[in-house]
Amino acid sequence: MGSSGRPVSVCNAGYCPVPVERPDLQRFPSQNKSRTPSAHNSYTEASIGVCGQLLLIFAYLTILVTFPFSLLVCIKVIQEYERAVIFRLGRIAKGGARGPGLCFYLPCLDEVTVVDMRTLSFAVPPQEILTKDSVTVSVDAVVYFRISSAVASVCNVEGVQKSTRLLAQTTLRNILGTKSLSDLLSEREAISHDMQHSLDQATDPWGVVVERVEIKDVRLPANLQRAMAAEAEAFREAKAKEIAADGERNAAQALRDASDTMMQSPCAIQLRYLQTLTTIASEQNSTIVFPVPVDLLGTILAKPDRSEENRDVRAHSLSDGGAILE
Numbered sequence: 001m002g003s004s005g006r007p008v009s010v011c012n013a014g015y016c017p018v019p020v021e022r023p024d025l026q027r028f029p030s031q032n033k034s035r036t037p038s039a040h041n042s043y044t045e046a047s048i049g050v051c052g053q054l055l056l057i058f059a060y061l062t063i064l065v066t067f068p069f070s071l072l073v074c075i076k077v078i079q080e081y082e083r084a085v086i087f088r089l090g091r092i093a094k095g096g097a098r099g100p101g102l103c104f105y106l107p108c109l110d111e112v113t114v115v116d117m118r119t120l121s122f123a124v125p126p127q128e129i130l131t132k133d134s135v136t137v138s139v140d141a142v143v144y145f146r147i148s149s150a151v152a153s154v155c156n157v158e159g160v161q162k163s164t165r166l167l168a169q170t171t172l173r174n175i176l177g178t179k180s181l182s183d184l185l186s187e188r189e190a191i192s193h194d195m196q197h198s199l200d201q202a203t204d205p206w207g208v209v210v211e212r213v214e215i216k217d218v219r220l221p222a223n224l225q226r227a228m229a230a231e232a233e234a235f236r237e238a239k240a241k242e243i244a245a246d247g248e249r250n251a252a253q254a255l256r257d258a259s260d261t262m263m264q265s266p267c268a269i270q271l272r273y274l275q276t277l278t279t280i281a282s283e284q285n286s287t288i289v290f291p292v293p294v295d296l297l298g299t300i301l302a303k304p305d306r307s308e309e310n311r312d313v314r315a316h317s318l319s320d321g322g323a324i325l326e
Contacts, residue, residue, distance in 0.1 A: 052089050059106045076103045081118045083150035087111040097150040115150035119211060120161065124168050126219070133180045138219040141192075143168045143199070144212040152207030160206055164199075168213075171198050188215050 063070040078084050078099030086093040086103070088110050097115070105112050124141040131137060145164060147153045153160045175195050176184060184191065196213040203210060220228070262268040 055089070055109060056106075059109050062108075063106070073107045074104055076105065076112060077101075078103050078114065081116060083115050083117055085113045085115060085150050085154045087113070092151060092155070113154050115147055115153055117147055117150065119144055119146040121145075122161070122165050122168075123216070124165070124172055126217075127169060127173050127176075129173055129176045131176065131181050131184060132178060135181045135224065136221065137176075137181065137184065139172065139176055139184075139215060140217055141168070141172055141195070141213060141215045143210065145199075145203070145208055145210045147207055148209045149207030152205065157206040160208060163206065164203055164208055164210075167202055168195075168199060171195055171202070184218060188218075191215060 063074060076084065078101060080100045083097040083099045084103045085097050086105055088106070093105075093110065103112070121142060121144045124143060126138045126140040128136060128138055143164070147160065157163050172195060175191060175198065179187070179191065192213045192215055196210050199210040199213065262272070
């Protein structure tokens with residue numbers, strides 16, 4: 001044990017001042033929630049020991065002896081969108097991820113892993129999900145993500161893309177299992193945001209940033225589709241009848257107001273007749289129906305009654321006069 005109470009590694013020449021690395025705490029900082037690349041790359045440089053130093057010196061001598069032919073196997077070109085993680089004798093080389101540009105490595109001692117830093121996407125296969133209201137639906141989605149820390153994506157998880165894909169499937173099932181069918185159909189944007197937040201937190205130790213999650217399609221059973229279609233049709237029919245009833249009520253109200261207005265001006269009905277004739281004549285009809293006022297018909301029908309009354313009066317007068325003459 002050192003003076004500070006931490007265990008130290010033992011070298012051939014005695015105690016070394018370099019602390020022993022704990023993979024669960026230092027070399028794999030999975031509990032670190034920071035988004036900065038430096039936090040994911042906080043891997044300390046450990047000693048490779050005497051044997052490692054000898055192998056390193058021998059590798060450099062071999063490269064110098066075979067120069068310039070050794071450059072063919074010691075230099076690797078890293079693209080602008082890539083980063084290279086070099087493991088030297090099983091440990092991460094000093095400097096963390098390298099690139100872009102030319103990357104020098106030792107063929108016999110180094111292992112180079114190239115990580116793509118571009119935004120990647122994958123489709124979540126359709127998942128059979130039982131919603132909160134016991135309805136079985138099939139839902140698929142699309143996930144867009146990128147790697148923010150090349151070192152963490154290589155050291156903290158095996159197969160970062162495969163692991164992210166499997167985690168997206170389980171997250172989709174877990175989140176949609178707490179939603180009802182109506183929420184699933186109407187709140188797709190909020191569900192996508194919740195899924196993105198959950199995935200982003202879960203993949204943070206892997207050096208992965210989930211940029212976007214979109215639900216592609218929600219497939220319903222055929223019988224449920226027919227039931228929903230019948231319900232929507234019935235609702236539309238009821239709405240149409242309600243609108244028609246409102247229109248009739250408004251029309252009746254307007255007719256009542258118009259009749260009240262015409263009662264105040266007797267000439268208004270005559271003007272309305274003339275306007276109706278003008279409208280009919282503009283359509284070039286061969287038959288024109290002329291509306292006759294009911295009051296006029298009543299006057300015509302009332303004249304014969306008056307003449308009959310006059311005849312009765314005259315007959316009665318004549319009969320009375322005759323009686324007087326007699």
